[in-house]
Amino acid sequence: MHPILEQFLDKWVWPTMPGAPGADFRLRLTREKCVNGWEISLQRTLGEIEEELASNDENWKKERALRGYAAEGVHMSIKQMSGQLLSVDIADQERYIDLQRMRARQIWDECKHSKLHADVLLGKGWIKDERELMDIAQANTQPLPAYFGLSMMFPHIHPLARAAQNYYQEANACIGIMAYLDRVDDPLVRHEHLSQRDEELMHFMEGKFQIDFLCATAETQKPVEDALDYLLHQVGGIR
Amino acid sequence: MPSLKIDHQRCTECRMCYIVCREIDINAVYVALEPLHHIEIDLQKCTYPGCTACLMYCPAEGSIVEVETGRSMVPPPPDAWQEA
Numbered sequence: 001m002h003p004i005l006e007q008f009l010d011k012w013v014w015p016t017m018p019g020a021p022g023a024d025f026r027l028r029l030t031r032e033k034c035v036n037g038w039e040i041s042l043q044r045t046l047g048e049i050e051e052e053l054a055s056n057d058e059n060w061k062k063e064r065a066l067r068g069y070a071a072e073g074v075h076m077s078i079k080q081m082s083g084q085l086l087s088v089d090i091a092d093q094e095r096y097i098d099l100q101r102m103r104a105r106q107i108w109d110e111c112k113h114s115k116l117h118a119d120v121l122l123g124k125g126w127i128k129d130e131r132e133l134m135d136i137a138q139a140n141t142q143p144l145p146a147y148f149g150l151s152m153m154f155p156h157i158h159p160l161a162r163a164a165q166n167y168y169q170e171a172n173a174c175i176g177i178m179a180y181l182d183r184v185d186d187p188l189v190r191h192e193h194l195s196q197r198d199e200e201l202m203h204f205m206e207g208k209f210q211i212d213f214l215c216a217t218a219e220t221q222k223p224v225e226d227a228l229d230y231l232l233h234q235v236g237g238i239r
Numbered sequence: 240m241p242s243l244k245i246d247h248q249r250c251t252e253c254r255m256c257y258i259v260c261r262e263i264d265i266n267a268v269y270v271a272l273e274p275l276h277h278i279e280i281d282l283q284k285c286t287y288p289g290c291t292a293c294l295m296y297c298p299a300e301g302s303i304v305e306v307e308t309g310r311s312m313v314p315p316p317p318d319a320w321q322e323a
Contacts, residue, residue, distance in 0.1 A: 011314040017295040018320060097258045105254070201298035202253045209259055209296045 001035075004178050005042050008171070009035070012201065013208075021216035026167070026208065029228060034168055037232050041172045045179045053183065061189055062126050066138040068117035068192070073139065077110030088159050095214075096159040098166060098206045109199050116192045123188045160220060164227035166207030173200040242306045243280050243287050243294075249302040252278060256293035256303070263292055291319045 013030060016023045052060040070076065081102045085093065093099045098106075121127045133139040177193045177200060184190060215221045245256075257278055260268040267284035271277050280293075280303075294315040297303055301311040312319060 011300075012298075015295055015315040015320045017292050018322075020295075097262065100258070101254075198251045198253070198299050202251075202255055205255050205296040205298050209255070209262075212295075213262065 001039065002042055002046075004182060005035070005038055005175060008038075008175050008178060012174070012204065013171070017212060020212035022214060022221070023212045025215050025221055025224075026211040029211075029225070033228060033232055034171070037168065038171055038175055042175045042179060045176045046183070049179060049183045058124065061120060061124065061186065063138075064189075065117040065120040065126075065192065066133075066136065069114050069121075069133055069139045070141055072110055072113035072117070073133075074111045074114055075140075077107060077114070081107050081110065084162065092159065096162075097210065098162060098203075099159065101206070112199075113196060116195050120188045120192050158223035160210060160214060160223040161227035163207045163210035163214070164224040165231065166203045167211055167224075168207070168228055168231050170200050170203040170207065174204055241288060241308070242282050243285060243303055243312065244306050245278050245280060246302050246304050246311075247277055249299055250278060251299045251302070253298060254278060255296050255298060259292045259296045263290070265290060265292075268293060288319070291315060294319055 014027075016027065085099060085102055088096070088099060118127075118130045118133065121133070122130070127133060174197070177197050180193045181190060181197075184193075211224055215224055254270075257268045257270065260266060265284060265286060267281045267286070269279055269281055271279045294303055294312045297313045300313055303312045304310060305312055310316075
């Protein structure tokens with residue numbers, strides 16, 4: 001196991017609230033499925049970083065910032081948050097902490113992400129102000145159908161499917177951020193990642209908590225397993 | 240008994256601790272009214288070390304500390320969650 005993943009597991013995954021009714025389920029899924037997917041994702045990220053660093057130019061930083069802006073810009077974030085809220089009946093929304101949090105905090109957080117990517121583009125002199133990004137298609141196109149599109153993020157059949165997504169997918173984000181912080185010295189790229197670290201980890205914790213406390217029966221575990229199987233299938237047929 | 244407090248130099252005010260504490264109906268974590276609406280822990284309600292929920296789901300390293308020892312409890316050290 002890569003030391004970055006091992007560090008993530010030891011700090012944030014294995015510590016478990018004694019007596020949490022769904023914790024055994026979460027730990028089993030983690031050992032049987034998630035760790036393998038996280039390792040694959042980390043190796044891919046490390047490979048990308050090596051390629052980027054070997055390129056000997058800064059274009060990859062621009063590409064990453066534009067892609068990040070598209071994925072997490074203000075308009076995409078509001079669409080994403082609205083979609084998630086609207087996909088769950090109002091009467092059920094109070095049961096799920098990630099939905100409660102969207103009203104209170106999440107849109108602000110997501111909009112902050114876009115500012116971090118804009119900071120790189122501004123700091124490097126690739127744009128003069130953020131408004132220029134409205135005219136750059138790459139900063140406004142979302143090519144990931146499974147993440148923000150119809151197949152995962154938008155119409156969750158059950159809110160606990162998103163708990164699985166938060167747990168599995170946000171861990172990938174956290175591990176990827178750890179990899180960049182481990183390998184890249186550029187202060188602006190580090191800023192882009194470092195400022196996002198705690199926020200992505202918070203989403204992971206939302207998933208961890210909801211699985212630990214809400215997934216104690218076969219009925220509540222099924223949406224988590226279904227979503228996880230789908231996400232793992234995407235990264236290379238892991239079952 | 241040992242007790243917990245928030246280190247406001249490290250806390251990001253994400254309020255995971257507040258939500259978790261409320262969800263398990265202890266309600267020891269609250270938002271202080273003045274002056275900056277920081278998260279605080281009501282030691283009269285907190286049952287630490289009996290409950291360690293806030294420690295298990297806090298994402299900001301070092302942001303919850305043990306009052307008596309000053310020890311960082313995030314991420315939770317093994318003695319906070321492993322049986323002796």
